[in-house]
Amino acid sequence: MKQKNSLPAVFLTPAMMILAVLAFVPTVYAIYISLQNRELSRPVGDFVGIANYIDLFSDRRFINAIGVSLTWEAVTVGMTLIVAVGLGILLFECAAPRMRNILALLFLMPVILPRVSAAFVWKFAFHPLYGIATYPYKAITGQPLDLLSNPATALATVALVDVWQWGLFFSVIVLKLLETLPPQPFEAARLDHARTWEIYTHIAIPMLKAPLISLAFVKMIESLRAFDLIYVMTRGGPGITTETLDMYAFSQGFIESGRISYASSMAVLMMIATSIAFTFIWKRVQ
Template structure:
């Protein structure tokens, strides 16, 4: 009996090989199922990207029908463009405000719904939280532009009751960017709050109930138990919002068009003004777009690797 090997030991190598084979089959099936979508994305994204790169190496403009090769002259010119550096600074500030604000609103509102609201009221509020994201960005921008109006906007109504002068939210250089960012956070923060709520509902209750028995507070339970369990979901939302915040041209253009002055002019809005709106320098605008693509790809790749280790 002592010389006989346990059944588990004799079957272990075969079981490992079987699990490896099933994993490779699942991976092969996943790649095969996703390949049509990847092909469509490649056909839609690669030609415009190559076209923008070629255009950035020329000197094409709307004034001249012909162009010639100038190499990296457009990229060199960007180093001395003070307005471009201001647009880059506004872009980074916009990214920080909208991403951080969205995640803060999502976590706080999601936990509040989970803890304070029950039954049909929770479902009704979840549907209400989804409504802002269903609005087109231009429609949301126009609505909030009227709401921010110093004369008839509802945002100034409490100040009129207190006898204070109205605030020109979209005309004050130090306020305009935050006012527009609040609209972005309103749309995406409430949408992500529903995702946080539904993710919390999938967690096992036993660790949370044990923490309640140990007299932990609600926020301690979620900070040390629930949110660490949702790291994958939170990281995914963080990256989705980070990429989406770089595509806020329509909202900013509708509400301020980059003003007052250049207080809300992000890099994509400045590229539009240079390429189409004012100057007509298509190649210079293409160079800005290529630079923004390269920088964001590098930054998000580094952050993605680090957050994957953390998660």
Template sequence: MTVRQTYMDGKRFFSGLSENVWLMFLPALIILVLVTLPPFFYTIYLSVHDIDITKPYLGRNFIGLKNFATIFSDHRAIGSFTNTAILIGGMVVVEFVLGLLLALVIDSFFKKATWLVTLIIIPMTFPRVVIGLVWRIMLNPIVGVVNYLLQPVGGGPVDWLARPTWAMFSIIMVDVWQWTPFMLLMILAGLQSLPKEPFDASRVDGAGDFHVFRFITLPLLQPIIVVAIVFRLIDALRTFDIVYILTRGGPGTSTETVDIFAYYMGISEAGRISYAASVSLIVLYVTIILITLFLRFSRQWREELY
């Protein structure tokens, strides 16, 4: 009801103005195009050449799609894609489940406690670099507070960042600590904007808690959930800072994500900017495909829910 009204208001707002309303958008549009498209095309240009920025004397040779072929035979590159998938998958799933549960708890029992929400979202407000540094110290096996606290519970000194599996776990844990509040906030906002009537009606019909959740809350919440997950997915693809500060992709290359790999190849470790450009382009394509699939899937899911 409310949504439709706003939409109608919007229509009236525009029809009230002259046809030249597009002119008002034009400057912003031009700037957007200028800022985003040239780098994009330049990336494509780079990706089909063999350019090493630290070795200008080697020249700029056109090599077609060879960079892309190299990626698929480079097991460090493949590994970085796998690591990214594990990391993002782990982060988003855990954050979603925790966020949903916490949102439901707060919505049911602490509705009036706005201070609680403020408290919970504090981690989100810190710069990731700071969080990475603080956690790095806390996870230090000999001087860190985490192992110290685990001692009485019988946990031996855990090598949080220097064992491949633990390192991956630690990164996911830190990200979950920081970004679960985001999921919580989105879902809580969704929950609190839901209309009351369907809930009252279902209670009258004698529905239990689970049934209310499954057949009323979830379907109504679905659009919010989809948006929250898409936001988180896109943002999670850029978790560069935390990974870089906690492990720099190590031990070895066991937590090296695609963006860290591209950064190492293109500028930090080698100067193979062309190879890095190809890797980033693949990330871009994969992201677009994944998001499209996810949105299609979520539409299907919505129909199933009703």
């Protein structure tokens, strides 16, 4: 029955070769540069072994960046899921089908915007003097509100934009997931006079546990791509309070000193950490 078929090899090989080359060459090269002391102004470097890695661990800005990145991951993933589940349930409970479709389309808009656009839209909205989001505060108190220059609020304000993009988008997915659930358990619970919130906490959310974990996984990966927002909104400031790992690697490699080898060693550590963490989580999710 199964005759020899050239299709899988012909269709798969070119794509996989290109992906492999494009993925492995930079990875290997990153390790190679990280063992040198190359700088942008000096194209040839000497091998210094693992000196860059040792330096990293006594670099307080690097330690700070780890903390900021971890906080960023936890806050954005957590808030996105809370917003997504909350709004998803509201869409399912309170909106008629037509309304659902319109809202779903509107909720998709923020995530489709380029992050640079989203960052600017909100940076201007939070402008202490002319911003539309800070205007009510200014009108009531007479004081300008500068959230992005305040070390205590800057990271949360940037995170808000991330949750604005992803929380609304994921709420549409949660709605679609709820729509795929069989109606019988809900009806049975209603007959037993279960309250609406009990139906969700006891039936719907446990039934959707697996897809919700997958969503959290996707968001964790996407939260690593926070650079655009932070670069446009705060550039890592005030001080280094919003400096994530990619922001710090970027400023080491480009802005301040052009120390590409040092930046590269940071990139290698990030690569190892994310690969291990996500491979582990992925296998667990499967």
